[in-house]
Amino acid sequence: MSKPKKVVLAYSGGLDTSIILKWLQEEKGYEVVTFTADLGQGEELEPARRKAEAQGVKEIFIDDLREEFVRDFVFPMMRANAVYEGLYLLGTSIARPLISKRQIEIAHMVGADAVCHGATGKGNDQVRFELGYYALDPDIKVIAPWREWDLNSRTKLLEYAEKHGIEIAKDKRGEAPFSVDANLLHTSSEGKALEDPNEEAPEFVYQRTVSPEEAPDKPTYITIGFEKGDAVSIDGEAMSPATLLTALNKLGGDNGIGRLDLLENRFVGMKSRGIYETPGGTILLMAHRGIEQITMDKGAAHLKDELMPKYAELIYNGYWFSPEREMLQAAIDASQELVTGTVRLKLYKGSVDIVGRDSPYSLYSQEHVTFEEDDVYDQADAGGFIKINALRLRLLKARDRKAGKNT
Structure with missing residues (x-):
């Protein structure tokens, strides 16, 4: 079997993927195409382009996928009220299928026969990426450097970067206090300072939310409008999916909403501790529950709640493109036909409370x-x-x- 000649790399421009880029070129002899997804992580992405250019990359894709991310992935998941292990709103999990999808599309566009990701061999993301790749292109070749190379420590990565003239951010010179993944739905922080599950996470870990203690002493009231299970407006102002979630993130962050310290069960078998911030998603989930309370029949609502843990587990484990997830989605979406109306919420010092709901299709008598x-x-x-x-x-x-x- 001939080795791939051209590979599409999921590239952030950070230390790990910059090293992977050089490793693919120098150690494997591949022509590398970089793909950077703007999922609302809140970072300037042009530096990734400059870094890729500096390493001789000729084909660079930086795609704004924020609207598609919220419309086609976050919103369908919110219709299901999906939470993993009762608490986690699946912020990292739901981003992976979209990245996989776009990577495969680019591979087909540029004639690449391989794709590459930077996920480690210990985590869930390697599974999520690769299940997505294979579901969309069963013949694609997958390169997973962390399962192949011998750069298995931060020290070795830094030495490799220095040897090859790869820019190292100052905060990467020593061991980073924690690792971060972010998108428009959430931030996820893991490792180092967070590895002892009995130690409270330091305040500097939190990036999108003020502490509930520091949140305003006066509550904030908002009204979210829904059509067929999807949020479409805030306080009567119509918004696109990504714009709406961005606005909810600001409202939630300012009021200390959406923090979660979770010790979760990874698909690969180990337990891991993560600190998550999902301010807008937490508000959206509560609001969606509120509009369902007034519009959904008891039998349908209870059945939907029984299906939800399975649906959430499928997303967590990387089976977004599976037939069973699509079957569940069809049932969930059918239940949302008349989930339309408004929900009024009170945001106050880390809490979200439903204080009103109204619908033209109300079942409340x-x-x-x-x-x-x-x-x-x-x-x-x-x-x-x-x-x-x-x-x-x-x-x-x-x-x-x-x-x-x-x-």
Whole structure:
């Protein structure tokens, strides 16, 4: 089998991927095409272009994928109210399929027969990237340097960078206190200062949120409008998906919302500790729950909640492009047809509370639920309802008595 001649590298311009770029060129002899995705990580991306050019890269792709990211990945996930292990809003997980998708598209455009990522052999991202690659192009060759090279320490990486004249940011000269992944949905911080799960994360780790203690003493009220399960406006102002999430991030960050310290179970088998900030996503999840409360039937809502953990696990493990995720998505999307209306929320010192909801498709009937006198509900009917539902319990108890079983 001939080795690949051209490879598309998922390239951030940071130390690791800059070293990978040189390694692919020098050690493997590949022509490298770089791809940098703007997913709203909040960093200037032009330096990545300059660094790639400095290393002789001729084909450089820097793509603004923010709208596609929120519209086609974050919003479908939010329709499911997806959280992994009850807490994690899947900010890193949901970005990987889009990066994989665009990488494969670029590979086809430039005639590359290989793709490369910078994920380590210990984490989830290697799985997520590669499942995405193979789902979209079963014949693509995948290069995973961390599973091949001997640069298995920060010291060796720095030595390699110095040897090859690769720019090293000052904060990388020593061991970085923690590693960060960021996009428009969240920030994720892991490693070094955070590796002891019994030590509280230092305040300097947090990048998008003020501490709840430092948040304003006066609550902020906002109203989010929904159409078919997707947020479309804030306080009556229509916004695109990425613009809306950006605005919610600011509101959430200013009010200390969306911090999470999680010890999670990685797909590869180990536990890891991560510090996550998802200010806008936390608000959006609560708001979506609020609009579903008033528009969704009990049976559909409860079934959806039963499906959610499986859906979230599929995303966490990298199976976005799997048929089972698409099947679940079809069911979830069908449930959202009338999930339309507005939700009013109170943001205050790290908390998000629903304080109002309204919908033209409301299932809430004040006539039925009122404690005052009404003409639509005969309370005597409840007796038969209870007796029918209690029948099997009564028969069970009668049998146990006959058998002398004391329960």
